[in-house]
Amino acid sequence: MALIPGILAKARTASLPRILIVGGGAGGLQLATRLGSTLGRRGQAHIVLVDRLPTHFWKPLLHEAASGHRDPASHTIEYAAQAKRYGFEFVQGELKSVDRARRVATIGAVLDNDGTQIVPQREVPYHDLVLAVGSVTNFFNVPGAARHALPLEHVGHAEDFRKRFLAACAKINHLADAPGAPLVRPVCINVIGAGATGVELAAALRHAVGQLAAYRFRALDPDRDVQIRLIEGTARVLPVLDPRISARTRAQLERLHIEVLTDTRVASVEEDAIVTSTGAVLPADMTIWAAGVAGPAMLRTIEGLALSASNQVIVTDTLQTPDDPHVFAFGDCAACPAGGSSRYLPPRAQVAHQQAVYLSQAFARRIAGKPVAGFVFRDSGTVVSLGESGALYQADLRVRDRSVIVDGLAASGLYRLLYRKHLLGVHGTRHTLLQTLGQFLQRYNRPSIKLH
Known part of the structure; x- marks a missing residue:
């Protein structure tokens, strides 16, 4: 049959x-x-x-x-x-x-x-x-970190943090909008780890507060009412990159009114505070851990x-x-x-x-029965986004024994191209072009930030 x-x-x-x-x-x-x-x-x-x-x-x-x-x-x-x-x-x-x-x-x-x-x-x-x-997130066995600090491993974690962040901004906006309202303690957001993820998140959150104030929370003062703190255990932000790019990034973060603490090791994470190795207690309404992976x-x-x-x-x-x-x-x-x-x-x-x-x-x-050579990695450089404040790109071309650093529009363009390169790898040219066009058109029909 x-x-x-x-x-x-x-x-x-x-x-x-x-x-x-x-x-x-x-x-x-x-x-x-x-x-x-x-x-x-x-x-x-x-x-x-x-x-x-x-x-x-x-x-x-x-x-x-x-x-x-x-x-x-x-x-x-x-x-x-x-x-x-x-x-x-x-x-x-x-x-x-x-x-x-x-x-x-x-x-x-x-x-x-x-x-x-x-x-x-x-x-x-x-x-x-x-x-x-x-x-997955490596909490390095820091007491309380796995329980009280949010990781950022997948969309579920990102959405959980976004909703808590939005709720905190709504609450402090309500308090600030009340007649004769006294000054209240700002919302304290701690980002632990000043690698690329931590730096990009801190900058994105600072820009988000300003956009939320413009769209929805009119009584919210972005600099007064929301404190963003970036904590790093080593001597500088972006410690694996060129010291020059670390210095530029830190300066830009401080211009965004982000408190940058380097040489600060976290001893424990509490529900409402971070305790450093020197015994300092830092208030925390939200803590996100971006200090390492395993x-x-x-x-x-x-x-x-x-x-x-x-x-x-x-x-x-x-x-x-x-x-x-x-x-x-x-x-x-x-x-x-x-x-x-x-x-x-x-x-x-x-x-x-x-x-x-x-x-x-x-x-x-x-x-096909053919021999296989070993994998060789070719570093095409690192780009770090600071949101609306631009981006910084480092390439280890070793021109005169120094890395090449690019900032401004060129670096921002390189950052945007990274995602398109990923889409090309999984979608091919036609689908990537169609998706890019669709997302470009959506920008004119939606606010620049999710409001609910």
């Missing part, structure tokens, strides 16, 4: 090598898209992407979502739609365990908002497993997986684990050697992007 087309297609797919990508972040989604549109479409491999959420949001934009400057609903990508368009399969669920001997990954059940099970726990076999599970705890459940001190998967220059050539890791969750040195590449979006491109080519070469 002849097989019906659906059964025939399933039989053909089952015979192909299955590349299972866990994590649909910037790197994972791009890798699945590239492999699906090449190996998947050509019938050379079955590409499967797993993520616990149904949609993707580019993580470097989370500070804009948290401040209300970017509506996540207009910038998410639905994994199922992306899978249909580019020839891969999407499986929703969280990675629970990996049986490397059987080459099987266990994917957790999918639940609705009230905890009712929608899809049960499943086992998904693989030929090659690619871990792209990103990173690999997700679930990586420790994979037996035999070598992990770094930051709980990242240790990989070789081919992004494979040293003792299992069928397990790969890249992006924030991977400890990848930096140019043959003892250091690891930093958790940055451009690292994940380049590794996704590399892996898409490496898998194609492996299937």
